[in-house]
Amino acid sequence: MxxxxxxSAQAVYMALRRRLSDGAYAPGQxxxxxxxxxxLGVSRTPVREAIGRLLTDGLVVPAVRGVVVAxxxxxxxxxxxxxxxxxxxxxxxxxxxxxxxxxxxxxxxDALDDAVDEVEAAVRTHxxxxxxQANLALHRAIGAAAxxxxxxxxxxxxxxxxxxxxxxxxxxxxxxxxxxxQHRAIVSAIRAGDPEAARSAAKSHIEAARRAYKPLG
Numbered sequence: 001m002x003x004x005x006x007x008s009a010q011a012v013y014m015a016l017r018r019r020l021s022d023g024a025y026a027p028g029q030x031x032x033x034x035x036x037x038x039x040l041g042v043s044r045t046p047v048r049e050a051i052g053r054l055l056t057d058g059l060v061v062p063a064v065r066g067v068v069v070a071x072x073x074x075x076x077x078x079x080x081x082x083x084x085x086x087x088x089x090x091x092x093x094x095x096x097x098x099x100x101x102x103x104x105x106x107x108x109x110d111a112l113d114d115a116v117d118e119v120e121a122a123v124r125t126h127x128x129x130x131x132x133q134a135n136l137a138l139h140r141a142i143g144a145a146a147x148x149x150x151x152x153x154x155x156x157x158x159x160x161x162x163x164x165x166x167x168x169x170x171x172x173x174x175x176x177x178x179x180x181x182q183h184r185a186i187v188s189a190i191r192a193g194d195p196e197a198a199r200s201a202a203k204s205h206i207e208a209a210r211r212a213y214k215p216l217g
Contacts (some may be wrong), residue, residue, distance in 0.1 A: 012042055013050035020059050020069065021136060021163040023129045027071035030063055058161060069164055077162070081210035084158050085203050088139065091155065092186050092202035093195040095145035100193030108145055112187045115141050120180045131176055136163055138183060142202070145190065175212040182208065 016036070019025060033051065037044045051067055054060045060067040072080065098104040115138035122134040136159060143155045182205040189198035 008042075009046035009049040012040060012046040013053050015040060016050050016054060017057075017059065017160060020054075021160045023132050023163070025069045025164070027069050027164055029069045030066055031060065031069065032066035035066075057157070059164065070161075071164070072161065077213055078210070080158055080162055081206060081213065084155075084162065085206040085210070087151065087155050087158060088142070088206050089199045089203035091143045091146040091148075091151060092190060093199035094148055094151070095142055096190045096193055096195040096198035098145065098147050099190055100195065103147070104145060104190075109187075109191050112138070112141055112145065112190060116180065116183045116187055119183060123176045123180065128176075132163065135179065142186065142190070175209075178208070178212075179205070 025031060031051075033044045033047045036051075037047045040047070051060065055062065055067065059070055061070050095104065099109065115134070119131065119134040119138055122130040125131075139159060140156070143152045146152065182201070185201040186198060186205060189201050
């Protein structure tokens with residue numbers, strides 16, 4: 001069953017971005033208009049438009065036929081993680097500040113705890129793709145809790161560039177096992193309404209992720 005509206009280039013674009021960030025397509029995998037159109041159950045026209053946007057986003061790169069899923073070089077990964085560390089630190093700080101000010105709903109904080117539990121449960125299944133999806137969902141939830149749509153939009157672009165190779169990295173049992181404790185430290189600081197602790201925990205987590213990251217480019 002298709003997950004997009006027939007003929008909607010925006011829906012096709014969002015569906016393909018979601019699949020890329022979920023690890024449905026592996027770095028270096030070739031994608032063609034025909035195959036994607038058949039997979040999504042749409043015509044090739046919206047797929048062509050969506051691919052053009054994905055090229056601009058840097059999520060795919062041109063190939064002899066179609067495009068291939070982008071893989072980050074070590075230098076690109078380093079640049080992204082430097083940016084990500086500061087952005088996620090700010091997101092956690094803002095989320096904790098909102099909690100301290102009483103502007104974060106209890107349900108939002110509970111959802112963060114639930115998201116941490118979901119990452120832990122996914123890691124226990126030893127399914128790297130499920131772990132990567134749960135991990136990204138938690139980070140997106142923290143970004144949303146920050147309450148700054150411009151920050152969240154920027155984070156989405158950074159996450160999507162990194163996410164296409166996250167599945168391979170979460171196949172590392174040592175790193176996958178370490179992230180739960182780090183996630184709980186971030187969420188605990190947010191729940192406590194401690195912006196400084198939340199910022200520090202988030203930045204430490206992303207810096208640890210950078211050290212564990214294995215670029216595939």
